[in-house]
Amino acid sequence: MSASGGTAARGRPVELVDVEMQFGDFLAVERTSLDIRAGEFFSILGPSGCGKTTILRMISGFIEPTAGRVLIGGEDMAGRGPNARPTALIFQNLALFPLMSVAENVAFGLEARGMSKARRRDRAEELLALVGLAGQGGKKPSEMSGGQRQRVAIARALAVEPAVLLLDEPLSALDLKLRQHMRAELKQIQRQTGVTFVFITHDQGEALMMSDRIAVMRRGRVEQIGTADEIYARPATPFVATFVGENNVFRGKVTGLDADTAEIASPFGPLRGRPGGRLAVGDEAMLFVRPERMRFANGTIPDAALPAELLRRDLEGSFVTLMFAAGGEPIRVQLANGEADSAAEPGSRHTIGFAAADARVLPAGGLAEG
Amino acid sequence: MTARPLGDIPPIGLGAAPAATPRRRRPSAGIGGFATFRRAYGGGIAALALLLCAFWLVVMIVLPQAMMLEQSLWSRQSAGDVSLRIDRAYTEIDLLRFDLQAAPAAEKPAMEEKVAALEAEIATLEAQEKEPPKVYGLQNYTRMSGLHFYIFVKTILYALLVTLLSLVVCYPVAYMIAHVAKPAKAAVLLLCLTVPYAINELLRVYAWLMILDYQGVINGFLQTIGLVSFEQKTWIPFLESPAAVFVAMVYAYVLFMVFPILNALQTLDRNQIEAAQDLGASTPRTHWRVIIPHAKPGIAVGCIMTFMLSVGSYSVPQIMTRGLSGDWFSQLVYRQFFVSNDWNVGAAYSFALLIVCIVFIFAVMRLFGVGIRDIAK
Incomplete structure (x- = not known):
């Protein structure tokens, strides 16, 4: 993997201040505060329906919290849509654009920013090299394997030089071997780019292995925040004790x-x-x-x-x-x-x-x- | 039909749509296809299905079209010349008979022979006048008058415009139903779109007539607020403008545009839209680069259906124009058949229209870069 795509640490902190999310009668996220540090690999771990994806969507701007504030790099994100936030989201199903080539996929964010075609192409090639797909920009996503598609999605998200990369269980569709490989790779890319990673998962092994810190969620509430070692050795609640390990x-x-x-x-x-x-x-x-x-x-x-x-x-x-x-x-x-x-x-x-x-x-x- | 379950044989019909998996290849048609079909449903039913398909193809599609094409390729020789010759022959016979009375005996047989010859000629000419001979050629196509050709071109342009208008109206509606509205609201929207189609097309068009008429709903409203006056006939003559036909046509064929686009849009993964937004794309760019490319096959089908329906629509222009804002070509075709009673020219006109439609289909498929298979989906 070349280091050309890696730039100086550019991650920014994410702060959730007393956020709350209510969908009709359903309180998806109870009053929660999170402090995610710049350049950190932060995981939100919990069973499905615990509100972790809701938190991710609040950070990315697809939904506005019904109460509280979201700050990225100290800036209040209220009223800023997903296209105006310094975040990029990697979807669970990756959501690559099937009708575009891989290079077009990667360059899409740059195209939206009005970068010239030639520079776009160079930058896409650079990013594809970063994720180990040099020279494969001409293919369609459907012609690639699951792991390769995963890398394309990462390159596409990194192309817009986000301060915060949000990952919504992107490894869950891969088979075990590939998943283990991609964990290491994600961790490496995170170190190399210095971007703040917020990683959503229901797989405790994944969270323990990759994260600097983990927030364990249950039923819309954060039960414990801590390093992997803290969470494993000193669970704060019976739920954390049984869910993790x-x-x-x-x-x-x-x-x-x-x-x-x-x-x-x-x-x-x-x-x-x-x-x-x-x-x-x-x-x-x-x-x-x-x-x-x-x-x-x-x-x-x-x-x-x-x-x-x-x-x-x-x-x-x-x-x-x-x-x-x-x-x-x-x-x-x-x-x-x-x-x-x-x-x-x-x-x-x-x-x-x-x-x-x-x-x-x-x-x-x-x-x-x- | 009673299908005999035979293990896990895939249910393959003749011309079956491709199954759920998008990249699975279509079962090969022809003998192989028929064999699978027979294996799945038994010889009797398979043969019956094949027979019905063949009947449908030949009797309902190929034969009428072939007859139309044949009709369009000949005309009866004009009878005008023949009638003149018959008249002349009669005059000559009368003269000869008159001369015969005073003629010398020696000349009589020759003159009588002449009369007989003329009578024989009249008989053949009269037979010809009754049943003029067919003349094959392209004359029915090439002899279209300048005015008719103008109407032909104008109708195509109008139909294109109606198609474009429908697309502009329907794409946002389909998008709203597929991706913006909440499910309950989307169902209501869809119902609102479908309910008018429970009413006869003519009634729907007449409704527009009542809305746009001189003393119709809109002018009535304008009079109420004092902008026009019925007594002074200062109403706005909506019906004298071709736009009246456009409005009624867009309304009449809106569903044929909405549904294909809606179908295509509903298969679009919402995450694709969100991914585009998340990567910083504006709403127009998201539509242009992600949503519209995905909806292309639906847009192509919608355009083809709307164009074909509007270019061949008879009732809408007939009712809406009432002869006040110019004919559409379909009205000319009708008149060739049922007013001029000239089936040959009528057939040629309708065949010309068919050719335009086929050209349009291929042009649209080319323009949107979609194949027959995409459209079949």
Whole structure:
């Protein structure tokens, strides 16, 4: 990939200040504030219908928020249509113009800006080179593969030199292998161009891998904003804990609470973990432990010890997933392949547990309905 | 028809429209097509369908056109000359008979022979006068008078203008219904467009007559606000202008333009429009570069239908002009057939019109860069 298309960092920050979006009776986005930094790869992660696309459309200007303000580079975007904003959107289905050649597609934004034909052609060729499609401008989009079309869409969006690139699940139509490849490529293009990327996805793996920061959304509300590590290690709500990555869940009332330990009374007896969110003694709470944090309690009894029967052992290559049943509840344990306990036989009984520092106790409120 | 389900054989009819996948190739017509058809529906039904298609093609389309073409290529030799010769022969016979009374006996047989010869000639001439011989040639086409040719050209120009007007009116309407209006409103709009078509075309045209007449709705309104007066006949003579015909025609054929364009526009992915806007294109540019190119096949079909309907329309100009603002060619054709009773010239005129229509179809397809297959969609 040539560096010719890369220019100095030109990303701008995007601020959503108390925005709200109401469609008739339906509140698509509750009062939300987001602060997306210049040149950042920012993902909005959530299940379908959570309002993430609505936020994207508010930033791009296709809809105006019913309340609040959208600022890009400090400028209020109120009343400015999508063609007057320094943003470019990559659609889920890419929306390439099928009747135009690839080069015409890429140059379309420049044509709209009145650039001369010759300069347009040069610039389109430059951008196609940036995305690894040098010399293919004469083709029709229909003559290209899915991955190539993806790159054309990226080149077309970058052609207008946007300060913010908005991506609406553009990888969801690709097969797994291509998707993984395009993730790396998108990340590289983002670094190279310095453009602020706002990436919408329902795929947590995608968000974790690519993003500088992630906002996890549910039902029109942002549940947590943070780096991938923060989101994964310290989920703020039960929803984030279950939506991002896998988690074992234990329910119970809070019986003890101090600054760094919370204890709940679970059917397995008292369990302890790090407290998160607003907890009070007597509240219904949930304790989450990642499968890879679960251990066999051989001698060194951790903070919790659960007698369980091994139901199934799935070898997944570098690691092994063990499916246990403890008191009727399924528990997943993930161990590195080759670790001492990873060869346990299905049907055998074990005591499994986890360290309190690896568990997270969160107020249960709200998850039951979702 | 009872189709026999036979596994997953694709339902291929004769001249079936291309299936959902846009790039799938059309099933090859002819023997192969018929074989698939027979396999899917059985020999009896396949044969019946083929027979009906052939009947339709030959009896409804080819034969009448062929007869028209044949009719247009000959005329009866003018009878004027023959009648004169018959009259002359009768006079000569009368003279000979008169001379015969005083003629010498020796000359009588020769004169009587002459009379007999003349009588024989009269008989053949009279037969000829009754049934003049056909003369084949292009005379029906080439003998069009200057006035008729003027009307011919004028009608084509008018029909083009009506087509253009319809396009200008219908494209925004179709676009509104397809992409701007909310679904419920779009349905109402569509209903409003369709409802007038439940009424007879003549009544719709008469409605326009009543609106545009000297003492019609518009002039009535103008009188109410004091701009014209019926007593002083200062009304605006809308009907004396060809525009009256245009208005009624655009109204009469609006659906034939709206629906093809609407169909084409409805297949346009909304994201395409949004993508163009997002990339900074103004509304006109979005239409010019993205929406209109997509709607081209629909526009082509709409233009072809509207042009053919308006260039051949008889009732609209007949009712709207009432002879006040010049004939359309279709009226001339009618008069050749039913007033002059000259089917040969009538056939030639209508055939000329058909040729214009065919030329128009190819011109439009060329202009919009669409093929028959795009149009069939």
